[in-house]
Amino acid sequence: xxxRLRAGRSRDMIKHRSFVHSLTIEATxxxxxxxxxxxxxxxxxxxxxxxxxxxxxxGWPLVFLFQALPERKTQHLDxxxxxxxxxDVLEAAAAVTAAEPHRxxxxxxGLGRSESLIRADSVATLIATxxxxxxxxxxxxxxxxxLVRVALLWPERLDDAGAAYLETLLADAGDAQRLxxxxxxxxxxxxxxxxxxxxxxxxxxxxxxxxxxxxxxxxVESHAxxxxxxxxxxxxxxxxxxxxxxxxxxxxxxxSGPDLGVAGDGADSDLVIAAELPSPEAxxxxxxxxxxVVVFLRASQLPYLQRITSSAKPLRLPGYADRxxxxxxxLRETLRTRLQQGNLATELLAxxxxxxxxxxxxIAAAALSLSRGSSAAPTPEDQETPAAPRPTWTRVFVTAGxxxxxxxxxxxxxxxxxxxxxRGDVGRIDVRERFSLVDVQSEVAEQVxxxxxxxxxxxxxxxxxxxxxx
Numbered sequence: 001x002x003x004r005l006r007a008g009r010s011r012d013m014i015k016h017r018s019f020v021h022s023l024t025i026e027a028t029x030x031x032x033x034x035x036x037x038x039x040x041x042x043x044x045x046x047x048x049x050x051x052x053x054x055x056x057x058x059g060w061p062l063v064f065l066f067q068a069l070p071e072r073k074t075q076h077l078d079x080x081x082x083x084x085x086x087x088d089v090l091e092a093a094a095a096v097t098a099a100e101p102h103r104x105x106x107x108x109x110g111l112g113r114s115e116s117l118i119r120a121d122s123v124a125t126l127i128a129t130x131x132x133x134x135x136x137x138x139x140x141x142x143x144x145x146x147l148v149r150v151a152l153l154w155p156e157r158l159d160d161a162g163a164a165y166l167e168t169l170l171a172d173a174g175d176a177q178r179l180x181x182x183x184x185x186x187x188x189x190x191x192x193x194x195x196x197x198x199x200x201x202x203x204x205x206x207x208x209x210x211x212x213x214x215x216x217x218x219x220v221e222s223h224a225x226x227x228x229x230x231x232x233x234x235x236x237x238x239x240x241x242x243x244x245x246x247x248x249x250x251x252x253x254x255x256s257g258p259d260l261g262v263a264g265d266g267a268d269s270d271l272v273i274a275a276e277l278p279s280p281e282a283x284x285x286x287x288x289x290x291x292x293v294v295v296f297l298r299a300s301q302l303p304y305l306q307r308i309t310s311s312a313k314p315l316r317l318p319g320y321a322d323r324x325x326x327x328x329x330x331l332r333e334t335l336r337t338r339l340q341q342g343n344l345a346t347e348l349l350a351x352x353x354x355x356x357x358x359x360x361x362x363i364a365a366a367a368l369s370l371s372r373g374s375s376a377a378p379t380p381e382d383q384e385t386p387a388a389p390r391p392t393w394t395r396v397f398v399t400a401g402x403x404x405x406x407x408x409x410x411x412x413x414x415x416x417x418x419x420x421x422x423r424g425d426v427g428r429i430d431v432r433e434r435f436s437l438v439d440v441q442s443e444v445a446e447q448v449x450x451x452x453x454x455x456x457x458x459x460x461x462x463x464x465x466x467x468x469x470x
Contacts, residue, residue, distance in 0.1 A: 033246075033279055034064050035204040046070050048149065048177040050199035052192055054206050057154050057183050057304050058277040059091030060246040061204045065181070066099035069149075075104060077118055078148040079125040080173075082133060082166060084157040087298045091222075092153060093127045094247065100125065108132045111446070115141045130158065130165035137169060138454040139463070144169055149177035152195065156187035157300075170195060183207065183304055205279035207307060212283035214311035215293040217302070225275050225296050226251050231317050232294055238271035244286065245275040277301045280308040335368075393427050394445040395467040398436045398452065404460045411436055411457060419444070419451040437467060 035055075037045070044051045045068050055061035072078065081096065083089045086109060093107035108114045108128035117123050118141050126133070126142070136142035144150075150173050158166060170178070178195040182188035184207060192199070220228040229243055229252075243252055252275075272286040274295045286293045294315055295305060306312050351363050400406045408429040415421050415438070427439030440448050445466065452464040 033061075033205065033282055035061075035202055037068055037202055040200045041202045042068065044200050050178045050196035051180070052185070052196050052199050052201040053179065053181045053204065054183065054185060054201060055181065055204035056277050056279050057088070057157075057301055059088075059095040060276055061279070062092055062095035062153075062181070063099045064204060065179070065202075066096050071100075072103070072124070072148070075124055076121050076146075077123050077126055077142075078146070079151070080133065080142075080144065080147050080149075080169070080176075081125065081127040081151040081153060082130050082155075082169070083127060083153040084155075084162065085129065085300055087300060088153060089127050089129060096125055096127065098247070108136075111135060115139070118142065130162045130169060133169055134165040135450055137172065139465075144173040144176070147173050147176040149179060151179040151181060152191060153181045154183060154188075155180065155191040156182060156184060205281055208280045211308050211310040212280055213287040213293070213309070214313070215283065215287075215295055215305070215309050216313050216315040217295040217297060217305060218315045218317050219299050219302070220296045220317070221298070228296060228317055229273050229275070232273060232315060233271075235315070235317070236271060236292070236294070238269070238292070240269040241271040241273060242269045243273045243275055244278065244282070247276065277305065283309065331368075392442045393439040394442040396438045396440055396445060396448055396452075396464055397467040398438060398457075398462055398464050399434075400457050400460050400462045401432050401434045401436055403433055404458055406431055406436065406458050406460070411438055414452065414455065414457050415440070415448060418455050419448045421448070 041051070043049075048070070053065050055065075081092055083092050089107045089109065093105055097105045103124040104122055105125045105127065106114060106117055106123040108126060111132065114123075114126075114128075114132075115136065118126070118136070128136075133142060137144060150170060152166065155163070155166065178199075180188065180192055180196045180199070182192070185192065185201070218228060218232070233241060245252060269291060271292045271294065274282070274286065274293065277297045278286065278295065283293060295312075297305060302312070347367075351367070354363050398411065400411075408431055411429050411431070412423075412426055415426050416423065421440070421444055425441045425444050427441075428437075429439075430437040438448075449464045449466070452462065455462060
């Protein structure tokens with residue numbers, strides 16, 4: 001049974017709605033904390049002018065920004081979103097898809113497939129790290145001169161290499177609209193000054209002067225958060241709990257039960273589990289009435305949580321190590337039962353000669369290892385050095401050949417110095433009139449293509465790719 005209620009409260013010009021599941025011992029509530037865009041904000045967004053947006057480093061606040069952009073119905077690539085890491089890329093992709101469901105949105109997690117989709121004109125919004133986007137730019141797959149807008153997500157988290165890739169991409173993007181998304185305007189001041197100078201600033205949530213109350217957190221990937229919530233409820237045993245998920249997904253229906261325990265606006269609950277990284281305003285709402293707050297997040301989001309709370313302590317959820325300890329405890333109990341049964345005379349006679357040489361605990365561990373199927377000591381034949389595996393080769397096509405005065409040594413030198421290969425990684429080099437074919441070990445083929453493309457060999461700028469026969 002699903003009960004929908006509207007909470008009649010607001011927090012600092014922030015709209016506040018509640019959607020509540022009726023559950024056996026817990027409920028699911030969604031609060032939306034939407035920013036208020038004024039006339040200057042709307043004008044900048046609608047006229048494709050630079051804009052700065054301040055929000056937590058999570059995907060859900062991006063929905064409000066992309067919903068405020070003018071609708072575009074083109075199917076070709078016109079929007080590039082640059083995020084610091086793969087986790088940010090995936091969260092941003094989910095948010096942009098929710099805001100613009102009619103447009104093809106693609107998170108760049110595999111270079112080969114992304115290249116095919118872009119060349120087929122099947123991507124309107126590309127979301128990638130600066131390094132991956134730069135790789136596509138070098139391969140002439142990404143034509144940044146045709147972009148309408150570029151969004152920079154949390155650029156203050158980029159390292160020096162990422163900032164350099166970003167500068168190259170934006171220098172090639174011409175007059176594309178710049179959207180700078182940040183959690184800290186001071187930390188991102190250099191990026192704002194360079195790419196969105198004097199742009200209006202829309203604030204979904206800024207860093208507070210004082211942090212919210214104490215919270216507990218657990219680093220949990222998105223796909224595992226339903227299971228983690230169930231485990232947290234078993235550990236904390238609240239009388240009634242709320243699960244906040246601003247993405248509005250139906251994954252929490254798995255926790256519902258037949259009994260009707262309506263949570264209302266959460267006033268009668270004693271625990272809130274935030275399924276996504278919340279804003280400071282959200283944390284204050286969650287903690288009202290002395291409620292305990294647990295936040296699920298990615299590891300890269302932890303520094304932000306620590307800045308907006310007075311205390312953030314980990315909630316230890318059982319993992320692989322805990323299951324291993326449980327298995328070990330079960331094994332100990334089995335051994336204890338066997339010892340209590342007695343009648344181990346035959347076994348004692350078998351190990352008696354070993355007691356003069358080895359510690360009894362080691363003898364017991366070896367016997368236990370054999371009983372569980374571990375292999376015995378290797379024989380001399382087993383100890384012979386196994387034959388080295390035969391290398392598998394991949395052929396790489398390079399756009400330089402005899403007419404460019406290129407020799408095999410030139411290509412070998414470039415592969416070793418630029419792609420950082422060893423001599424054994426490179427096999428046959430066949431230099432033909434207009435191109436060259438080079439065999440490299442398969443595991444380094446992508447590295448060669450990425451590093452060699454755009455470099456010069458004998459004064460000619462080359463492109464590397466897999467040979468078509470591969």
